[in-house]
Amino acid sequence: MTAQPGRLHLIPTSLGPAEPAHWLPPAVQNVAASLDVYIAENAKTARAFLKLIGTRHALQDVTIHTLGRKVSAGQIRDWLQPLSEGRDIGLVSEAGCPAVADPGSLVVRAAHQAGFEVVPHVGPSSILLGLMASGLDGQRFAFHGYAPVEPAARARQLKSWEAVSRKQQQTQILIETPYRNDAMFDTMLQALHGDTYLCIARSLTTPDQWIKTRRIADWKSAPRPTLTKLPTLFLFMAG
């Protein structure tokens, strides 16, 4: 008799300090607490997550594989091996939804290639929460990850995305390394058109959450937002 194959569960984690009741459905918390094999971007934050949500296993009995940048396809296939023995596996990201804006998609793709079932679970995504709260067009949008760091290249890239936004009515979404948030904000005020709407979505789901949408011209005369070292999503749309 062959066991039913296991499933790869995509388990969202918190975006910052906040109680799970605010960002995790109980059935997802229950699945996450039952799993004893995880693939994670960072073993330490994965353990903190398991502690927070109340894993049913002793932490030292939970296997956590660390998904580094240089992991090989063969290594990922080995990690997924328990699935063929009928054991479920969890995939978690450093923060938010796994396989979005992180390397977890390699694991998911390998699971599809081997014919295993993949189960995405509901949880917090800064991209989606920011888009909802921005008031910008949610019918068409693009997430770009990071913009170039070099100031002139960054300004050029922002203008080019603004042109796409104008032509396609598409909201543009990007993130920045927290210590560069202020520089990004300054470049946006300089490079984008005065009529363009800019939404700043900071520290989503945490007590520091702050979300504001204004036209670039209005941002220029508004008090400067505090963004230093706080996770921030930038969204804009040509007006």
Add this chain to the structure above:
Amino acid sequence: MTAQPGRLHLIPTSLGPAEPAHWLPPAVQNVAASLDVYIAENAKTARAFLKLIGTRHALQDVTIHTLGRKVSAGQIRDWLQPLSEGRDIGLVSEAGCPAVADPGSLVVRAAHQAGFEVVPHVGPSSILLGLMASGLDGQRFAFHGYAPVEPAARARQLKSWEAVSRKQQQTQILIETPYRNDAMFDTMLQALHGDTYLCIARSLTTPDQWIKTRRIADWKSAPRPTLTKLPTLFLFMAG
């Protein structure tokens, strides 16, 4: 003494038949159950949602404003009036996260313009769940809404998005009216390159959930998926 202004809560609803414990965090359910003024795309589904999550009010005591296509800016401002009196308001979509792929963003933008606080809550988004589960690149992606209906225009548009995907390594995401899902699938098999990865994500979060990623060439020899009249997300990425 002036009351603290109210907040506009963005409350996600289900994507299909499934218990709230699977898709709604308890704290969000609690906020949703406490509100007695809603703006909704559809009053009937909004009432069904309130019943499902156990509103603390008699249904006939909950005010539900219906957000039609032709609603005026003045009308939306009137609906938001309770916020200035310190009363909170909920915004719900027909399914999933409000203000994403629906007209709710007009309400959110009006709230920003009037200086009110907007609070996005965690819940199910087919776009995000599909992206997570696809195994396609989640570092860069674009959601396009609907493709053109006319077959030649549709094929041209798909090829053009495939070219963008190849150039920018950007995952392309679209939806289709459920009764046209089969036609969309056929056009994709014809128009896209054999190496392109296509993910079909059907009936997410429900018992009919089915998610599979294959190259176009492999879809051609695989059993045809059952998509007729079932909500389906299409995601593809040049290989």
